[in-house]
Amino acid sequence: MEPVMIIKQVTKRYKGGGGISDFSIQVGKGEVWGLFGPNGAGKTTLLKILTGLCQADSGSVELFGHDVRDRFESAMSRVSCLIETADAYEYMSAERNLKLAARFYPDLPKERIGEVLELVGLSNEKRKKVSGFSLGMKQRLAIASALLARPALIILDEPTNGLDIDGMLWLRGLIAKLAREEGTTFLISSHGIQEMEQVCTHACMIAGGTLMKQGPISELTHGGVTLEAAYMSAIHHQAKGEAMAHV
Known part of the structure; x- marks a missing residue:
């Protein structure tokens, strides 16, 4: 291999x-x-x-x-990567941030955003603004973004x-x-x-x-x-x- x-x-x-x-x-x-x-x-x-x-x-x-x-x-x-900082648009929700990221993957199924939010434990916070997230929650969101396209x-x-x-x-x-x-x-x-x-x-x-x-x-x-x-x-x-x- x-x-x-x-x-x-x-x-x-x-x-x-x-x-x-x-x-x-x-x-x-x-x-x-x-x-x-x-x-x-x-x-x-x-x-x-x-x-x-x-x-x-x-x-x-x-x-x-x-x-x-x-x-x-x-x-x-x-390949997907998360290097140095967990960047996100603070004024947007977690779900909206992932929808923006998903634009780079035109063949991505719509349900994938919900799947990765569930994977990282943010389903209940998906409509909350990132500005109210703890550092740990922001890190989880960054990891969700890295997982979107099943790299x-x-x-x-x-x-x-x-x-x-x-x-x-x-x-x-x-x-x-x-x-x-x-x-x-x-x-x-x-x-x-x-x-x-x-x-x-x-x-x-x-x-x-x-x-x-x-x-x-x-x-x-x-x-x-x-x-x-x-x-x-x-x-x-x-x-x-x-x-x-x-x-």
């Missing part, structure tokens, strides 16, 4: 510092990948490259066999922002359900390893723009090691290697 996503040796460096270096992963259908790292690790830079919001200095990204740089529309045709790949940047404990449990259940029942693939950026460890099938750990470890969760946590412990170990080895390089 052809991989959903292939990232090969992607590098993007900024003049003031930061970015990512020589990043490579391969993602298969129905896999849930967690991109874990602290703030400033390079996670959002990678997601922007994947979605065409910025260009890599070198390397390549293929989505469903199409190069993002050369065949952007084809590459993104089955094959969903890219989420810090999707648990603003969600309470119940909201986080709901989100993990939703991701697991879509991956299991519909074969939806996820790439989820988060600095909260413990929040997402239970739903991710694979993980890549990044710090300082460098990919430290990647692979199935079962392998990274072999021997009863938690994913958080594996991450801290990777950071320790990276720091030790950098210190030795300067001796």
Whole structure:
């Protein structure tokens, strides 16, 4: 089966510092990948490259066999993403916001808006103005928008922002359900390893723009090691290697 996503040796460096270096992963259908790292690790830079919001200095990204740089529309045709902020028209209702988003999908069944509102738990609030929503409710609405067209790949940047404990449990259940029942693939950026460890099938750990470890969760946590412990170990080895390089 052809991989959903292939990232090969992607590098993007900024003049003031930061970015990512020589990043490579391969993602298969129905896999849930967690991109874990602290703030400033390079996670959002990678997601922007994947979605065409910025260009890599070198390397390549293929989505469903199409190069993002050369065949952007084809590459993104089955992709949905939520990056950085949960934007919506505050003066409109949740339902009206989704109707506006649905205009980009002319073949979308009318009942789909009601379906996604039910999925994210906003059916009872669908006619309320977004200006009266909590941050968590706005995040749920943004996720509903991302789900509208039944994308094959969903890219989420810090999707648990603003969600309470119940909201986080709901989100993990939703991701697991879509991956299991519909074969939806996820790439989820988060600095909260413990929040997402239970739903991710694979993980890549990044710090300082460098990919430290990647692979199935079962392998990274072999021997009863938690994913958080594996991450801290990777950071320790990276720091030790950098210190030795300067001796």
